Amino acid sequence: MMPIEELRRVLQSAFDGDQVHLTSPMGDDNHFQCVIVSDRFEGKSMVERHQTVYRALGDVMREAVHALALKTYTPAQWEQQAGRR
Numbered sequence: 001m002m003p004i005e006e007l008r009r010v011l012q013s014a015f016d017g018d019q020v021h022l023t024s025p026m027g028d029d030n031h032f033q034c035v036i037v038s039d040r041f042e043g044k045s046m047v048e049r050h051q052t053v054y055r056a057l058g059d060v061m062r063e064a065v066h067a068l069a070l071k072t073y074t075p076a077q078w079e080q081q082a083g084r085r
Contacts, residue, residue: 001028002065004022004023007032007064007065008020011034011036011057014053015036018036018037018040019037019038020035020036021035030066030067031067032067032068033069033071034053034069034071035070035072036053036070036071036073037073037074038072038074039074039075041073041074042074046072049070050070053068053072
């Protein structure tokens, strides 16, 4: 298990300057939902984007996080999503 604030710090450090929105919908510091908005996702498939996040998390993903639901967007895609809300 990893406290949500610690995971948030890891993600914000790895995606410095990008938007990172992290929640623990079950409140158990074991299951997380994360939205990341970053230019570095430009031109990458969803699988490549998720691999980028997993690489950034390294051992944290393998050892301390049970479940992580990811949504990854470029800034343009994020703006488009905002228009749909």
